[in-house]
Amino acid sequence: MTRYFLGITGASGHPYAEALLRALVACGHDVDIAITEAAAKVMRQELGLDPGARGELLAAALPGRIGAEAARRVRVFASGAVEAPPSSGTSLTGGVILCPCSMGTLARVSVGFSSNLVERAADVALKEGRKLLLVPRETPLSVVHLENMLRLARLGAIVLPAMPGFYHRPQSKADLVNHVVGKILDRLGVENAVGARWQGLDEPDEDQGLGRSVPEVPA
Ligand SMILES: Cc1cc2nc3c(=O)[nH]c(=O)nc-3n(C[C@H](O)[C@H](O)[C@H](O)COP(=O)(O)O)c2cc1C
Incomplete structure (x- = not known):
C-alpha cells in the first residue's frame, strides 16, 4: 500500500481525476x-x-460518489491547508499527481511558487526528488505553456498531457478517460488493467471507416 497525493486544479478534465482516484483506491x-x-x-x-x-464539502460527498469503503482510504484537505502533512517533505508519498493540471498551476510549480496545498505538494515532490506527474489540459499551447512544461520535464517531472488515443477504438467516454488514467498508473508504476493495451493492428472493417477510399468531391 502506498499513499499518493492527488492535486485537482481548475483545468478541464475532472473525469480523469475521479477515474484516477477510483483506480488508485481499487489498487x-x-x-x-x-x-x-x-x-x-x-x-x-x-x-x-x-x-x-x-x-x-468534498469529504462528505465522496462516500456517495466512490463508495464508503473506498472513501475511507481518502483524506481530503482544504486548498489553503498548507499545514497539512503533504506540505512537508517528512510526509512520505509514492507520488504527487496534478490531474488535471491548469496552465496557471503548471506555471507556478515550474518556478517554485507555492500559493496553496496543491502547489506546495508538487514543490515538495521536486525538492525531495519524488515522482511528480502533471496532466495538463489546454489547447492550443502558447510558447509560455511549452516552456513551462519543458522546464518541469528538465527538473524531473513527468508531463503527461490528457491526450487520449483512438487506436484502441474507444466506444465511450469511459474508454477515453481510462486510456489516459491507465497511462498515468503505468508511469507511477501501479500495476493495472485500466486502459486497453495495444495488441497490434486489426483487420480494417467498414464500420470503423478504415481502409475506405476518400469520397469523391462533387464537381
Ligand atoms: C469550465 C472551465 C474550464 C477551464 N479549463 C481550463 C483548461 O482546460 N486548462 C487551463 O489551463 N485552464 C482552464 N480553466 C481556467 C482555470 O480554471 C484558471 O486559469 C484558474 O485560475 C486556474 O487556477 P488553479 O491553477 O489554481 O486551479 C478553465 C476554467 C473554467 C471555469
Whole structure:
C-alpha cells in the first residue's frame, strides 16, 4: 500500500481525476486530495458535484460518489491547508499527481511558487526528488505553456498531457478517460488493467471507416 497525493486544479478534465482516484483506491492505495478554488468551480460544472468553494464539502460527498469503503482510504484537505502533512517533505508519498493540471498551476510549480496545498505538494515532490506527474489540459499551447512544461520535464517531472488515443477504438467516454488514467498508473508504476493495451493492428472493417477510399468531391 502506498499513499499518493492527488492535486485537482481548475483545468478541464475532472473525469480523469475521479477515474484516477477510483483506480488508485481499487489498487489498494491511499490517496490524499486537495483541490484549488478554481477546481471547485470546474468540478461542479464537469462532475455535477459541489465540493464547496475550497473543497470543504468534498469529504462528505465522496462516500456517495466512490463508495464508503473506498472513501475511507481518502483524506481530503482544504486548498489553503498548507499545514497539512503533504506540505512537508517528512510526509512520505509514492507520488504527487496534478490531474488535471491548469496552465496557471503548471506555471507556478515550474518556478517554485507555492500559493496553496496543491502547489506546495508538487514543490515538495521536486525538492525531495519524488515522482511528480502533471496532466495538463489546454489547447492550443502558447510558447509560455511549452516552456513551462519543458522546464518541469528538465527538473524531473513527468508531463503527461490528457491526450487520449483512438487506436484502441474507444466506444465511450469511459474508454477515453481510462486510456489516459491507465497511462498515468503505468508511469507511477501501479500495476493495472485500466486502459486497453495495444495488441497490434486489426483487420480494417467498414464500420470503423478504415481502409475506405476518400469520397469523391462533387464537381
Ligand atoms: C469550465 C472551465 C474550464 C477551464 N479549463 C481550463 C483548461 O482546460 N486548462 C487551463 O489551463 N485552464 C482552464 N480553466 C481556467 C482555470 O480554471 C484558471 O486559469 C484558474 O485560475 C486556474 O487556477 P488553479 O491553477 O489554481 O486551479 C478553465 C476554467 C473554467 C471555469
